[in-house]
Amino acid sequence: MAPAMAAPIDPRTGLPVVAMVGGGQLSRMTHQAAVALGQSLRVLAIDPAESAALVAADVQLGDPRDLAALRRLADGATVLTFDHEHVPAEHLHALEAAGTRVAPGPDALVHAQDKLVLRRFLAAAGEPQPAWVEARTVHDVTVFAEEVGWPVVLKTPRGGYDGKGVFVVHGPDAAADLLEQHRVLLVEERVAMVRELSAQVARSPFGQVAVWPVVETVQRDGVCAEVLAPAPGLAADRATAVQELAVRIADRLGVVGMLAVELFETADGVLVNELAMRPHNSGHWTIEGARTSQFEQHLRAVLDYPLGDTAMTAPVVVMANVLGGAAAGESWSGPPLDERIHHFMAHWPGVKLHWYGKGQRPGRKLGHVTALGTDLGEVRARAVAAARYLADGVVEEAFAFGHDAVDDGH
């Protein structure tokens, strides 16, 4: 029996066309994966200098909040998907009504767009999450804080990412200031967490799911700095429970494509922090570290192709983000980027580079590196030192005189 076929098809290749809203690095790396599948990602970018727009053949310029731009993007595409969540749900409903396949659909996607919607869903589903309340008044915050203890965490329901829109508040005055600006806020207990985890799952419209090993994510200043795969020392039963939790959420929401479930691990278990319904920074390690990357899998899932093998290719994989550092400042006088890449390659011939082609600004995600091997300490030190050198040209003491390069651990 033939599977449900995707349509329309690119007449030049006989293969589907995936259109992605957003021209950032997630779109850029999805295009790379599309090339292997015989496809060429259609990208909606705001600016021709965006990361994906620099490398993709089929780029449209437009605003993701403009329905006309979204309609043009969808025209002739097999399915429309996302590299970010900043797309109005009503536009996606309009596209669906006109026959466009949208993956994930707007009713699923809203749980990655609005933290209050997510909290209500998880409460109804009985899934573990921090204690929370919706606050419109200082009284709402105070009542809750007196129950769970100050400080509490106030979050804007929408628009936050990389630590933006998240505020640790120690008393009513600060809460009043924030409520004046934002009107409605999500208030959460400050979780006594041991660390952060991420569970990624892909789900196809057919309902097939694929899970990768649960990973540990290491944040600095609210931004993902490192991902350790698999999460070191995570008990097998807890790892399985977390994977099952991610699959349940994907199923109940009818997610199509990649889902990342970001979690806090505590002494007692895990609590769901937030969701992303797209390729996610916590899955960049899969490009070299798993048989099927999150980018290829996202394409397979949104096209209702059968999903690929998620087995790891090495016992330990560490991804480190290159965050714009000193080198992004105007007064910096170290080696220029191309020279830093030379030295990076000379010193770490087995560490894989992914550079996004973006302009350099302090704190901006400029690229990432992936190291593979068998010993977590060694692999992690290698990835972190390489990323730090690329960011700001600083050679760490421990790496200045030795070459760990050939011992890639395989």
Added chain:
Amino acid sequence: MAPAMAAPIDPRTGLPVVAMVGGGQLSRMTHQAAVALGQSLRVLAIDPAESAALVAADVQLGDPRDLAALRRLADGATVLTFDHEHVPAEHLHALEAAGTRVAPGPDALVHAQDKLVLRRFLAAAGEPQPAWVEARTVHDVTVFAEEVGWPVVLKTPRGGYDGKGVFVVHGPDAAADLLEQHRVLLVEERVAMVRELSAQVARSPFGQVAVWPVVETVQRDGVCAEVLAPAPGLAADRATAVQELAVRIADRLGVVGMLAVELFETADGVLVNELAMRPHNSGHWTIEGARTSQFEQHLRAVLDYPLGDTAMTAPVVVMANVLGGAAAGESWSGPPLDERIHHFMAHWPGVKLHWYGKGQRPGRKLGHVTALGTDLGEVRARAVAAARYLADGVVEEAFAFGHDAVDDGH
């Protein structure tokens, strides 16, 4: 001390621009590798429907034999390189004279363009090769054939690939016909070969070299069908000798970029068949099967970047080409391509697909698949069955009812 820097640099990214002559699948896969390095390959294609032109952002249309088109391609590029050899040497000399960096240079490249030039070079260098002679008359052929025995192999010095331009000749009459058409031919003994091998090496202008394990190439009708990495049962000392041979050739010719040395293995040793100075079909397995792929390495080498680690990622890797089969015929009524890809993915979730987006014609290289594992028989059967199914929709008996899919051997 700063390394020699590449120039010019793309002002948008601070990184170099590699321009590649040719828009085929080698260029397509090089673009994929360029994306990870923060670059975007500039492609010279003849037709906008060519494999690389479908996916690259920076495509120029023009004929690789047109100097004006080559000059446009080189303008603003850091270095100019190739996905095929069909570029006149005099144009490359003209570009070099105007300051363009060409890699490999025309004096090296001619050894991949002209089989007689290669034979003379190898003879002078004392490297092993089949007995040969340059023939302008039937007498030349007959004298040689009486020495080495009929049949002999006549080859056009230039323009042959995938078995084209190669003729097994059993007597003077056939030789006369060919000489009438071609005027000058290379005549070689018909080697009693055990199998064909390929040794790939990358070399940078600085002189750094990197070698991958020697592989076995399996040809059908003169076209590469499978590549087995590493070459099964190849004695360690012979493998090392072959790698050293490839490095010597790269050094003596001053190759910059990838070099593939195609060899005949005989009972006594190896003989050099021909050279390619670009990414080569015998190295497609390196995309998943080695820490650094031939495509990334070619970019590193032509840019004089330090070279990457060539270690294998699995004990056994098999690449199988998908050659246009019955499905490319007009009267065929099997499943269309997109449906074949569905079934391929369902049956072999761990086999990696590379589809080139080209129009289907019988015998044409449409894509390739790569399987990884530990047992050669199992890995090879998986790759070959997958490639055959993709080509013509035929499910081999042994694969019709079982699923080997999850056992990916890692």
